[in-house]
Amino acid sequence: METFHAISTSSYSSSSSSPSTSFNPWMDPQIWRNLPHRLLIRILAFLPPPAFFRSRCVCKRFYSLLFSDSFLEMHLHLSPHLHWFIFFKNKDLISFNHNKNTHQNQVLEAPIEGFILDPDENTWYCVSFALIPPSFSPSSSSEGLVCWMSDEAGPKTLILYNPMSRTAAQFPPAQRPRLYPSVGLRVGPSSIDAFLAGDDLISPFAVKNLTTESFHVDGGGFFSLWGTNSPLPRLCSLESGRMVLVNGCFYCMNYSPFSVLAYEIASNTWCKIQAPMRRFLRSPSLVECRGRLVLVAAVEKSKLNVPRSVRMWGLQGCGRTWVELERMPHQLYLQFADAEAGRGFDCVGNGDFIAVTIRGSEQVLLFNFYRKGWSWVSQCPFLRHSGGAASGGGLHGFAYMPRLATPAIALLES
Known part of the structure; x- marks a missing residue:
């Protein structure tokens, strides 16, 4: 610790007001x-x-x-439930859609660092993941735990790590060989559920077989090892690498064309949901915000008289239709588009906030659903500015709720 x-001692700032002449705030x-x-x-x-x-x-x-x-x-x-974000440098993440062998030779031997953002205080912290092997990459998070997945092609291994207490536990290896599947994680007070979906392509000449594996353990003594549960809908292409948990369902983006895949945990079934304006979306991301599923994407219609913008849609209670919730103000969009320069962006939500990260950049743009306001986050002082966009820099984020203790992690050791 x-x-x-x-780092927190030097970076955490207090927002207490100045004492008045008639009141002493100190006990x-x-x-x-x-x-x-x-x-x-x-x-x-x-x-x-x-x-x-x-x-x-x-x-x-x-x-x-x-x-x-x-x-x-x-x-x-x-303790208060804090809705924070944790970011990692993109150069520490493995992209299997590009040159895998070259990247593996460039993995740094230095301990991996995570950069935690408190959006309410606009304050950054830095934590070390020294116990995580360099051949693992962050893939998901839940209730104070960050899930790391092995990079090597084959049956995947997952590690849960609490950066506050520096405790770690490893899952048993999964059964089916995969490259970089989408990972879903749900951690409760006395249970852990994990899911691996899609990306069974272990050779460029093989036929892709999209399936789901699940793992469950709870305090009641029930222990379910990895097993292939259900196939995904036909014509799927899970390239986002992340799942979003909302009200007992995991959601992830499907590409070519854009749609949303939903996995209902209770019934162990998948379904496909049509995305709004799917033919005109760019850089779509699914986030959880205030207990609902939100799709954030740029809208670009080249031939129709519709202004380009970044919009947000919320999935309705019926689970099939979308309603537009917010639209980035035009002046801010022009500034955002100039910073993004067509490179694309990613989003992650937590509590009242949605964080937008520009690919190849260390800039973070926040949207506050409660106050309906946008703001640029101050630059993280702990980032090493040695690469930038030219060397594939930038930030990749997850929702994070800090916990001094996560009892469920002990279930993997029992």
């Missing part, structure tokens, strides 16, 4: 000194992770709280 603590030290131990520990359990790690510098008793099961259990129930 030293890496996160040292008398004598009161703090005489607080009962149980009450003091309960107060600390409400702290967000950056503030908690700063508090560990106070004394040995506070420092040891991270190793106290009773405190971690209290923290799980009392």
Whole structure:
């Protein structure tokens, strides 16, 4: 935890207001000194992770709280649910649609770093993934855990990692050989569900066989190893590499032409949903925002008199139709289009926010659904500016909810 603590201490900014002449915001030290131990520990359990790690510098008793099961259990129930984002440099990700062998020779031996964004405070943090082998890439996230998938073609291996507590656990290897499938992850208080879908093409001369494998383990003792569950709909092309979980269903983009694939966990079935304006979309992304599925994409109609823009559609309750929710203001779109320069962009949602990352760039544009406002995020101070767009730089993000403890990870070790 030293890496996160040292960086958060220097980067976390407080937004407290200036004290007035008639009110002192600081509690008398004598009161703090005489607080009962149980009450003091309960107060600390409400702290967000950056503030908690700063508090560990106070004394040995506070420092040891991270190793106290009773405190971690209290923290799980009392700590605020923070809707953050975690980003990785694109050069640390494996793109199997390009030169795989060349990229494998360029993998850095240095520990992989993740860059965490607090969108409410516009604050960045840096965490290290030193325990993750360089032959793994981030593929999904859920409830404070980041899922890493092996890069080598063949039966995939997944690793769950909590960057707050630096705990890791490995899944049993999957059964079917794959290249870079879409990964779905759902972590609960006492259960873990994981899914691998599509991309069974292990040779350029083989016939692609799109299937789904699932894994389940829970605290009740039920343990289901990987197995091929159900085929995907015909004429699918899963190239996005990510799944979005909304109300018990995983969703992912399908290409050529654009559509949305939905996998219902309870019934173990797939279906295809037509995307809005599918012939005129560019860089479509599926995100979860405020409990609903949102499709974000650029709209470009070359022959019709419709202005180019970035739009958002929400999937209706019937699960088949879309309604337009938002449209990027024209002046901002012109600025965004100039920065993007046709390279494409990706989106990830969490809570009230949607983060838009431009491919080959380190810029992040935020949309706040609650306030209906757009804003550029301050540049991450921890990024090493050694590549940029020319060397395939840029950021790739996931929704992230920091947790000091994730009890479900222990189920993979039992």
